[in-house]
Amino acid sequence: MNKREIQLFNALSLDREENARVFKKTSVNVMPSIVDKYSEQAHFIYELLQNADDACATSAKFILTQQHLIFIHDGKRHFSISDPATEDEDRANGKLGDINAITAIGLSTKTTDATIGKFGVGFKSVFQYTRSPHIYDSNCNFKIEDYVVPRLIDDDMSDLYGRRNDETMFCLPFNPDGDGAQTAYEDIAFKLRNLNHPLLFLQHLQTVSYECDDFKGSYTKQLEKSYAFGDTTAEHILLHDVVELFDDEDDYVDDDDECVYEEDGDDDESNSQLSIWLFSRQTNKGHRYCVGFFADGDGYLFPAAHFPAFCFFPTQVATNLNFIVHAPFQLTDSREGIKGGNKHNDEMIACLAKLAADAIVLLRQIGETESKHIIDDAIIKVIPWNSADFSTRYASTSFRPFYEAVVAVFKTRKIIPTRNGYTTKDNAYWASNPDIVKLFSDEQLAALYGNESAHFVFSTRGRDETKRNAPQLCAFIDSIVNDTTDDASIANHIDSAFIEAQETAWLHDFYRWISNSKERQKMFKEKPIFINREGRATRAFDESGNAILFLPYDCTQIPSDYPTVHPSLVENEETKKILKDIGISEPTQWDFIYKYICPKFHDSSIRPQTTSSESQLNDAIAKSRADFGIVFDFYCNACLSGTADSETKFRFLDELRNCTFLVGIKTPQFQERKLFKATDLYMPTSELKHYLEIVDDQFIVDTDFYRPCIGERQTQFEQFLTALGCMKDVACTSTTTTVYPPRIGRTQLQIDNQWPDPEYRCYYEPMLYIEPSIVGSEKYVEYIESHGDMARSLLLWNVLLQRPSQYPRSFNDELTGKCHYRRQSSKKPFYVMDFTSHCTRMLRNGKWLFDKNGNAKSPNELTKDVLNPAYDIDASAASKLFKFLGIADSKDDKFARVEAILDESNFSIRDKENTMFAMEIVNDGFTKEDYEAFKAWKRINEIATPAPITAYTNSRKAYTSTTNTKTDDASESTEQSDTPDERISSLDRILRELEAQYRVISDNQTDDASESTEQSDAPDECESSLGRILREIEARRLEQIEKRPKADGDDQIDDDVTIDSRDGQFLYLIETAKYHFDA
Known part of the structure; x- marks a missing residue:
């Protein structure tokens, strides 16, 4: 140090002595709180490494003894000092001395967030284990007392540990109190062995070594290769961790990390190596942030679980990511937490998320460059796919942007792994199980789904198993693929063109795959997946489950062109067995009938009756007899004998019921022949033949035509016809007529057929009239009336008697006509009104029955006691028939x-x-x-x-109800029940009868003495009232005449005008007139 620096050092010591006196006060208690900020023991190791990296050191060394810890690094930057009087200004200008910073509280030489920060509060953590750290630098040697007071020292013990002059050394003597030295040694020794990737995110340090009493080791970082992708740098880095034991009994080797270990064979030494792809970028301010993906020895990714977020060194903040991230976050004072709600930190997380998503794409490119499938199915274990892991509800710092960015990449980029490459979501198909991927190639998948770019993705991971074990993961993969490929999907997409394009060897594997699952067999049973002998793909079974493809056979009775499987398929014994297991077998007689005979009578284009030439028709009918013989033989030999199972018998009869293959002969001449379905023909019984002799256009099975086939099997023939559904009784048919009525009144068709015109009907909607009729009954009534044929009468009587015994419905239910119509302003879809059918009127009113004297009478003219005894009146249905016809006892x-x-x-x-x-x-x-x-x-x-007054009261109630009540239910009730006045058909008839009775009122007053006592009006009053009523009725009739449209040139007034019997006012007038008449 020069003279000026010594002066500044002394001034700094005096300044810090004053600070120390303040810190020592119990009420302040500053230093213990600073020292105890770190929950992790020996955390100061990271602080020393940070300071070495900030000093641009490339290597560092720890020497641990029972008395102290030595730390030496080769940093290019050495300790400096500045004026303590201008510390605030110097810090702002980036000129604060290192000695000033290391002896201060809250001061640091850090001028940019891109560096860790040197000698701040973090260095004070060394005071957990020492009272006076010694620092030896090329510029000066000093120690720190009372946490902050620097003291120059003269002795230089650094030579004892091999320190060079340009290196910096820290010596931390352990506290001598109690077991402090032993605790310090154990804590620091453990920490040195278990540093968490200490070099990964440092920019300068490449090697850190350490020595203890019983072991030594080192951490090294080696750059293997580097790629530049614009503003992104990708580095393949190897991290080595070497430990050499001095004593075999003390084994401190820790294998918790998911690393690739390379053992050198020496029991006293362990060597672990970790491979990582590190992607880094810099912000606009020069901040470097990184994302690292761990790889195994072959270069494939694997998940690195439970790594916290790094800010050069690990924090205590969990990311829930399976890769490692680093950024210059703004940390809490303890350097263990990331400040929440901090704009800078939020920006850093967003940048890291974008970098992680882009890094996945870059790894694909690197893999393609190196001919390696780096991104494979295992990527699912690495990427953040579960949104639940990134809830923002309770976390102060959320890493959810990683989930959102990665999901977006998989949905939009060509990154989803296939068997040999990558694809996009639109072309990604996920198989339900790996067996599908093994059987079908991507080319076959493309052909099946009509997508030439289709690929199987995640081929080693089946969807079914994934859904069972990890439903959330299944949902994620579903969201990034186009479709799921399962058995049902393949069955829906497969067609004959696909099968015909496949090699025979592949078809063997395909059939084996189908046979491995009963459900799969059901799915493909009706699909065109089998090659026939013409080389065409066809189905083996139709919709009804009937076989239409068979194994090759040797049978002279069956045509040689019968559909069979291609010989190349059955040459393989395993495939032949599989086909049999599926249900394909050699053809039986029923198969021949179903495949060869029935189709002749299904297709309308080949039905004999559609041929234009009569000779062709007769020829086709003649040929049908041979087919009938085969069918009838099968019925007798298989169905009746019991050799055919119940399912085959059912399918046999059901199929024939839909075939137009039976020859019927037409009544009444019994000459014309046609082909019919069995249900359209009558059984050839003598009774039915006799009954239908005078009925037109009915057909009976032509027994004579089939005589060569029947032989002695007449009973079986009748059983066969019965089983097919031929009619054994005279049928009840119905005709349906649609009528579009006028707004007012009825059509001529309604009048001719005596069809009712419902009240409140909707005039713009059609009405449907259904007329039931017993076949031939009306013809029989007309015939009996004209010929007086009692034999025919008895035959018709017996036919009618059979109906209630064969069908549970009564005569009225079966023969009542139905009128379906819509009502105005009604929400109901339709209403139904009953009416008396023409058949019923004919049977009730026609003179077709005979009395004891042999005279023809209508049923209403007869009673049971005068009915001819030839009629069966003791049958169980006789009472129902008497009631229907109106024949009383x-x-x-x-x-x-x-x-x-x-x-x-x-x-x-x-x-x-x-x-x-x-x-x-x-x-x-x-x-x-x-x-x-x-x-x-x-x-x-x-x-x-x-009493007549009751009738008058009821009449008035009826008038009030009719004119004032217009609800749907009331009107419906009126239509369903006949009233007396609904039978009045002509106003003139009413007038004539009332006028005649009015003229003889006085003459009839003596007919019954009791009636005269019930009169409520005087004769004159009665006459006056009745006359007035008749005049009102006449006026209403004339009003109806005026409203009636006339034909051109027709000036004649029609006196026979029908009045609507539901006219409320008319009802009231009629009933009032009747009251006065009775009075």
């Missing part, structure tokens, strides 16, 4: 039913319209004689008539 029974209806409705016997309506309900037809007979029956049985 006797006349008295019929009148009793009429009277019950009148009593239920509170109508008077004098109310002729209602009485006749009640009789119509009973027998669907009535006459004047019936009405007179009923009145006589009433008098004989002395049945009292209800």
Whole structure:
């Protein structure tokens, strides 16, 4: 030191003595708190290395004895001193002396965040183990007392440890109190053996060695290669850790690090080597930050778990990353934590995340340069893929940007590892298990999915197993690939073109892969994956599970062009066994029927009835007999005998039901032949043949045509037809007619068919009329009426009797017509209104039954006691048929039913319209004689008539309900039940009957004394009221006439105008007129 420096040193000592006196006060207690900032023992080792690196040292050495620790480095920068009076100004200008800094609290020579900082608070950690550290430098030798007071020393013991003049040495004598020296020795010895990559992020130091009483060792950093990628530097670095033991009994070797060890064979020496790819950049301010990925001896990456964030040396901040990161963070005072909520630190983390993502891409490029697959499936173990590991909820410093940056790279860059390279997300396909990757090449994958750039990714890691063991990882990989390739996906994409393009050897492996899984066999069972003998890919089974491809066979009964597997496939015995296990076998008779016969009668283009030439039609029908013979033989020999299992029998019959292969002969001439489905033909029974003799356009199975095939097997033939679904009873069919009605009134079609016109119908929506009918019944009624054929009558009667026994529905349910329509302003999709079908009217009103005298009568003219005894009236269904046709047991029974209806409705016997309506309900037809007979029956049985006032009250209630209630439910109820006035068809008829009864009112007053006592009006008043009502009715009729459209040139007024029977006012007028008549 020169004279000026000695003066400054003395001044600094005096200044620091004053500080020491303050620090020694108990109330201040500054120094112990500074010394105890570090939770880690012997942390000052890192502080000494930091100071050596800042002094541009390339090597350093520790010598540990039981009394002290020696630290020597070859730094180019030596200790300096500055004026203690201008320390604040000097620090701001970067001129603060090193001795000033090392003896101060909170001062440092650090002028930029890119350096660690020299001799700040961190150096005070040496006072954990020493009271007076000694420093020997080429410029001066001094020691520090009381934490901050520098004292010059004359003795120079540095020569004892081999210090050169240009080197700097620190000597830390251990505290002599108690066991302080022993504790210090043990702590420091352990720390020297277990430094955490001390050289990795230092810019200058390359070697650190250490010596103890019983071992020595060294840490070295070796640069293998370096690449420059713009502003990014990539370095392949080897870190060596060598330990040599002096005593075999004391083995301190620690193998916790995930390193690649290279043992030299000496039990007293261990040598570990760690390979790392270090990527670094600098910020605009010159701050160097790094990301390091660890590699094994072959150069492939592996995860480095549990590394904290580094700021040149390790902090106590966990990153949850599987690689190592370093940046010049702003740390807490203890240098163990990263300051949270700090803009500089947040920027550093963002820069590190971007560098880590880019480094993965650069590693791919380096690997391609060195012909090495550095980024392989193991990259998943290295990158941050689980967002849950980077929650920001409780962490003051979040490393989530690493997760976001890396995920973005895998979704956008060509970095996803394939078997031989890399691909992007759009071309990445992840197999459910490695077996798929082994079987299918990338070229085959591309052909399957129609993507010429498709590649399997993560081929050593199956999706199924990953999902079971690590569902979060599975979700991550799903997010960075295009699609998952599993058994079902392959089955959906495979086609005949793909199979035909494959080599036979590969097909053997493919079939073996399918056979290894029952589920896989089900998936591919109906796929075109088998090569037939023509070299075409085809299916082995159809949608119904029927075999359509077979093993090669030797059978003369089956055509030689039958579909079989290509011979090259069955030459391999293993493949042949696999095909059999899948279900492919030699063809059976059922296979022949299904594959060869049934298709003839499925395709509409080859159905015989579509041929234009009659000779071609007859020829096709004739040929069908041979096919029927084969089918019938199989039914008799396999199905009936029990040799065919239940599944085969079911499939056999079900398939034939869909075939148009049975020959039917047309009624009534029984000459024209056609092919039909079994369900469209009648069984060839004598009863059905006799019944259908006069019915047009019905077909019966032509037994004579099949006689050569049937032979002595008539019973089996009938069983076969029954099993196929041929009709054994006369069918009930229905016709459906769509009507587009006018806004008001009915169409001529509705009038002709006596179809109802529902109230409140929607005039712009069509109506659907469904007319049921028993086949031939209407033709039979007409035939019997014209020919008086009682035999046909008995036949029709027996056909009707069979229906309730065969079908549980009643006659009314089966033969009631249905009108489907929409209502205005209704939310319901449609309404249904019942009506009496034409078939029902014909059966009830036609004269097709015969009485005891052989006279033809309609059912309403008969009772059971006068019905011809030839009819079967004891059958179980007879009572239902009597009720449907309206045939009572006797006349008295019929009148009793009429009277019950009148009593239920509170109508008077004098109310002729209602009485006749009640009789119509009973027998669907009535006459004047019936009405007179009923009145006589009433008098004989002395049945009292209800008071007419009740009828008037009910009529008025009906009028009020009709005119005021317009809800859907009420109107629907009105339509579903017939009222007396709905049977009134002509206003003139009503007028004529009321006027006739009005004229004879006075003459009939003596008919019944009880009726006269019930009169509520005087005769004149009654006459006046009835006359007024009739005039109102006439006025309403004329109003309807005026509204009726006329044809061109038609000036004639039609007196027969039909009034809507649901007109509320009309109902009220009619009922009021009836009340006055009864009165």
